[in-house]
Amino acid sequence: MSRKKGLRGKTASSSSPSTDSPAGKSTGKTVRGSTGIVQMNGVVHPSRPPISNSSEFYDISFKVMLVGDSGVGKTCLLVRFKDGAFLAGSFISTVGIDFRIWDTAGQERFRSVTHAYYRDAHALLLLYDVTNKSSFDNIQSWLTEIHEYAQQDVVLMLLGNKADSAHDRVVKREDGERLAKEFGVPFMETSARSGLNVELAFTAVFEESVDEGSPVSYSTHINQELQKES
Numbered sequence: 426m427s428r429k430k431g432l433r434g435k436t437a438s439s440s441s442p443s444t445d446s447p448a449g450k451s452t453g454k455t456v457r458g459s460t461g462i463v464q465m466n467g468v469v470h471p472s473r474p475p476i477s478n479s480s481e482f483y484d485i486s487f488k489v490m491l492v493g494d495s496g497v498g499k500t501c502l503l504v505r506f507k508d509g510a511f512l513a514g515s516f517i518s519t520v521g522i523d524f525r526i527w528d529t530a531g532q533e534r535f536r537s538v539t540h541a542y543y544r545d546a547h548a549l550l551l552l553y554d555v556t557n558k559s560s561f562d563n564i565q566s567w568l569t570e571i572h573e574y575a576q577q578d579v580v581l582m583l584l585g586n587k588a589d590s591a592h593d594r595v596v597k598r599e600d601g602e603r604l605a606k607e608f609g610v611p612f613m614e615t616s617a618r619s620g621l622n623v624e625l626a627f628t629a630v631f632e633e634s635v636d637e638g639s640p641v642s643y644s645t646h647i648n649q650e651l652q653k654e655s
């Protein structure tokens with residue numbers, strides 16, 4: 426999976442506030458795993474102490490942040506992607522995963538608070554609404570903000586949500602693809618309503634964050650999935 430131009434080079438921090446609460450409204454989701462080590466970007470760290478009430482340890486601390494204009498469907502996408510159960514079956518069983526998702530508020534008045542959370546995010550899902558042209562037009566300013574506040578090597582993916590709304594669609598899929606290509610970020614359309622590509626989007630940024638060594642096979646995986654859905 427490629428990343429946004431100019432957003433790589435720095436090592437992602439595995440440190441985190443233990444009581445993360447995103448700006449405006451907050452939704453935390455954690456998948457707890459087994460004992461082991463913290464492994465991020467190929468660097469092995471000693472096991473971190475247990476978080477919350479669990480007696481378990483985490484091998485990977487991974488944070489993904491949902492950003493985009495108000496109403497694009499960030500909360501619905503997160504709700505659709507419930508429990509994170511796919512991780513347990515898809516990844517090595519001995520790897521424990523502390524998987525947190527920050528659902529940010531899209532409204533401008535919460536923006537200054539949201540900025541503080543970019544720093545600790547390993548991955549960003551940047552959403553627009555295919556039925557709302559201004560949410561698409563605002564992607565560029567979101568990218569500017571991401572460039573300013575997020576880590577340089579943050580994993581980024583552009584999502585055109587509400588793909589189920591065929592009648593109300595005003596942003597073509599090709600427009601999303603073109604924009605993503607322009608900024609060098611991967612792209613897919615999603616639907617929190619139908620579930621289209623929801624799990625795939627989260628899985629994709631997760632895999633990219635923990636496995637930077639296989640971008641080719643990763644891209645192939647996404648393309649196949651998109652073809653299947655179209």
Ligand SMILES: Nc1nc2c(ncn2[C@@H]2O[C@H](COP(=O)(O)OP(=O)(O)OP(=O)(O)O)[C@@H](O)[C@H]2O)c(=O)[nH]1
Pocket residue numbers: 493494495496497498499500501502529530531532586587588589590615616617618619
């Ligand atoms: N048709 C359709 N509607 C959706 C989809 N996702 C969200 N919606 C609707 O879009 C509206 C806004 O969804 P939210 O998830 O609250 O949007 P948000 O981005 O979290 O908004 P803020 O909290 O204001 O930043 C709701 O009425 C949802 O029902 C989708 O995939 N398809």
